[in-house]
Every structure is written in C-alpha cells, then in structure tokens.
Amino acid sequence: xxxxxxxxxxGLQMRARRDVLKLPLLxxxxxxxxxxxxxxxxxxxxxxxxxxxEGTKIAVKISVQRASNxxxxxxxxxxxxxxxxxxxxxASYDDIRMARERxxxxxxxxxxxxxxxxxxLKIQLGQPxxxxxxxxxxxxxxxxxxxGIRTSHIDFHPGNVYTTNMVITxxxxxxxxxxxxxxxxxxxxxxxxxxxxxxxIWANYTYFLKAVLPVAEKANIKLAHHPDDPPxxxxxxxxxxxxxxAGYKHAEEVAAGGSKNWGLCLCLGTWxxxxxxxxxxxxxxxxxxGSRGKIFTVHFRNVxxxxxxxxxxxxDDGYADMYQLMKALREVRSNASLIPDHYPGIVGDTNxxxxxxxxxxxxxQMLRRAYDEVG
Numbered sequence: 563x564x565x566x567x568x569x570x571x572x573g574l575q576m577r578a579r580r581d582v583l584k585l586p587l588l589x590x591x592x593x594x595x596x597x598x599x600x601x602x603x604x605x606x607x608x609x610x611x612x613x614x615x616e617g618t619k620i621a622v623k624i625s626v627q628r629a630s631n632x633x634x635x636x637x638x639x640x641x642x643x644x645x646x647x648x649x650x651x652x653a654s655y656d657d658i659r660m661a662r663e664r665x666x667x668x669x670x671x672x673x674x675x676x677x678x679x680x681x682x683l684k685i686q687l688g689q690p691x692x693x694x695x696x697x698x699x700x701x702x703x704x705x706x707x708x709x710g711i712r713t714s715h716i717d718f719h720p721g722n723v724y725t726t727n728m729v730i731t732x733x734x735x736x737x738x739x740x741x742x743x744x745x746x747x748x749x750x751x752x753x754x755x756x757x758x759x760x761x762x763i764w765a766n767y768t769y770f771l772k773a774v775l776p777v778a779e780k781a782n783i784k785l786a787h788h789p790d791d792p793p794x795x796x797x798x799x800x801x802x803x804x805x806x807x808a809g810y811k812h813a814e815e816v817a818a819g820g821s822k823n824w825g826l827c828l829c830l831g832t833w834x835x836x837x838x839x840x841x842x843x844x845x846x847x848x849x850x851x852g853s854r855g856k857i858f859t860v861h862f863r864n865v866x867x868x869x870x871x872x873x874x875x876x877x878d879d880g881y882a883d884m885y886q887l888m889k890a891l892r893e894v895r896s897n898a899s900l901i902p903d904h905y906p907g908i909v910g911d912t913n914x915x916x917x918x919x920x921x922x923x924x925x926x927q928m929l930r931r932a933y934d935e936v937g
Contacts, residue, residue, distance in 0.1 A: 612643065612929060615712075618891055619644045619899040620925050621673055622918055626650070626661045633913070634668040640919050641926065644899050646674040646715070646859070653677055655705040662709055673899040674713040674786065674859050677702040680770070686720040687758065688766040696770065700777040707781025713858045713899075714778075715827055717788040718767050721753045721800030724791060729873050731866070736907030740792050740835070742870040753798035760801040767803070768817040771824065778823045786827035786858035787813065792869060793836040807841030807850075814856070825856035830863055831903060834882050837868025844882070845890045852894035860891070861903035862925055874904050877924050885928045892932040900925060 612619045621644035622637065637645075645665060649657065653675075662672055679685075679702065682695040703714060726744040731737050778785050787804070795802035803809045810826065818824035828851070833844045842850060851857050864880025865872040877884045891898065902921035905914050 621899040638668040644673045648676040713784040719790040721798040737873045739873040757799040784858045788827040791832040827859040829861040848890040860900040862900045863903040888928040889932045
C-alpha cells in the first residue's frame with residue numbers, strides 16, 4: 563500500500579502522481595507487471611501484418627468492372643492491402659495497368675488476376691478453336707507478368723453444379739447448400755452432347771497446361787488451380803478429376819511436369835466438403851504442398867459438415883477449427899493470399915460490406931495469433 567504525507571492539497575496531488583508512476587516498477591520487481599495487452603510497459607514487437615510480399619496475406623475478390631471508388635475506400639478502411647481482381651473474359655495490357663494504378667490510389671495491390679477465358683468449353687472439352695482461346699489466356703498471363711502480378715487462377719470442371727438449395731442456417735443467415743441426393747435425383751442431367759470420361763478431361767487439361775505453362779514461366783506468374791467444388795464425380799455426364807489428393811498429385815507430376823509455376827488455389831471449403839474422401843485432410847495438404855511453396859492462394863471457407871450434405875458457413879460457424887489451418891499456413895511460412903470466398907447472406911448487407919468486414923476481421927485475428935505462436 564502507498565501512504566501519502568499530509569502536505570496540503572497540492573502537495574498531496576504531486577506526491578500521488580509520483581507514487582502512481584512508480585507502481586509499474588514496483589509491480590515488475592515483484593513479478594506483477596501488467597500484461598502488454600493493456601498498453602503498459604509494452605515491450606513486445608508489433609504484430610507482423612499481412613502487408614509484406616513474403617508473408618501470408620489477406621485479400622478479397624472484386625470485379626474490376628463493377629468495383630466503385632466507394633468500395634475501394636471501404637476495403638482500405640478495413641485494412642486490406644491485397645486483391646484478387648476478376649477481369650472477366652477480356653483485359654488488355656492497358657486495362658490491367660489502369661486497374662492496378664486505380665487500386666494503388668487506395669493502397670491496394672493485385673496479388674491474383676483472373677481471366678475466365680480458361681473456362682472456355684473449347685479448352686475444357688477439347689473442341690475446335692481451343693488454340694485461339696489459349697492464345698488469349700496466354701496474352702493475359704504475359705501482360706500480368708509485365709506488370710508484376712504474382713498469380714492467376716484456373717479451374718477445370720465443365721458440367722459443374724455448385725448448389726442444390728439455399729437455406730437459412732441455425733444462426734439465421736442465408737447460405738448455399740449442396741446435397742448429393744438432391745443433385746442426383748432432381749438436378750442432374752447430361753449437359754453436353756456426350757459424356758466425358760476422366761481420360762478425356764485429363765487429356766484436355768494436359769493439352770492446356772502444355773500450352774500455358776511455358777508462357778507462365780517466362781512471365782514469372784504462378785497458376786493457382788482450384789479443386790472441383792463439390793468434390794464428387796461425375797456431374798452431368800462429365801468426370802471430375804480434381805476431387806482428392808491423388809488428382810492433385812497426378813496433375814503436379816504428370817500434367818504440369820513438376821513446374822514451379824503450377825500450384826494450388828487451396829479451397830479449404832471444398833476440402834472440408836469432401837471429408838474423409840479427400841486422401842489428405844486440409845492440414846495435410848498445407849504441410850505437403852505448402853512446405854514446397856506450391857500453395858499460391860487460399861479460399862478460407864468453412865462448412866457445416868462433410869458430404870453427402872453441407873451448407874456454407876462463416877469461418878467461426880462450421881465444423882472445422884479454422885485457426886488450426888491458419889496456424890498450419892504459418893508453420894510452412896506460406897506467402898499465399900487468402901480470401902473469404904463465398905459470402906453468406908446477412909440481413910441488410912446488399913453490398914457484402916458487413917460480410918467482408920466480419921470475415922476479414924476474423925481472418926486477421928487468426929493470422930496475428932498464428933504469427934504470435936509460430937512466427
């Protein structure tokens with residue numbers, strides 16, 4: 563206890579101030595120093611944040627054509643620095659350059675650029691005219707490389723259906739649901755003029771990669787491949803080949819020939835949907851591919867349960883402990899950029915700003931904790 567001498571009101575106040583300033587020193591001497599969390603005598607270094615090229619990054623996906631200046635300002639205000647920029651099907655060098663310069667005015671950088679030409683059915687089903695579409699995609703990769711953009715996105719699942727129903731979750735928000743039974747009984751039908759086998763899809767994918775990987779390597783841009791969501795096969799008469807670990811290993815070793823420019827867009831939501839059918843759990847995928855620098859982007863999404871039925875959830879509301887996956891990314895020193903991915907429907911959120919603020923904040927706190935625990 564600190565005792566004060568009676569020296570009048572002014573003297574008492576000055577003595578009180580001096581003694582209060584001594585309290586942290588006395589507490590430290592007796593092992594009672596306050597936690598730096600309260601801002602007193604803080605000696606801990608600041609958090610390593612998601613602003614560095616070599617670190618784990620948090621981003622959101624935006625449409626380049628639709629993003630308003632107000633939206634970009636909002637993203638800046640919630641602390642974002644990175645974007646996955648969707649350019650649609652067409653984007654010239656000047657289009658990409660001007661978008662990059664516009665985003666930079668708000669402190670935002672493009673980490674992954676998307677051009678959906680790779681989804682051309684001519685490419686994915688091996689139809690006449692695919693070479694012209696591949697040339698278009700290659701021009702996009704070359705232009706992104708000239709502008710220093712690190713990654714681009716691909717997937718390969720023609721005939722896909724993502725959703726069989728929209729549901730209200732127990733917490734009251736709207737979310738996408740997929741049920742295998744509902745799909746097989748009510749939705750599925752042959753989508754194209756014939757069925758496509760796994761051999762067909764692998765042949766078309768290998769043809770595509772043989773044409774684009776040399777361009778990506780020359781441009782120094784990475785191709786981040788997203789798994790088939792949901793991870794079931796076949797769908798609508800088309801085999802799905804990126805539905806488990808074995809598919810990714812085959813793609814890496816055979817189709818991509820071990821190229822350092824081919825790797826993963828690891829959609830954690832998709833991997834959680836598959837559960838025990840995936841060959842490796844999400845942490846196992848992170849430690850396998852991530853330890854070799856082959857995870858370029860991550861879709862940081864949770865789900866209610868594995869198939870045969872799931873609905874999407876916020877990161878804190880599904881069956882997986884998403885912090886453990888964030889921690890695994892830091893254990894392999896991942897420099898991937900992570901986006902929230904699909905957005906549940908929350909009341910009054912017509913422009914997804916509540917969704918973005920909520921999920922980005924969750925991700926940021928997980929990332930900072932992971933930096934604190936594992937570096």
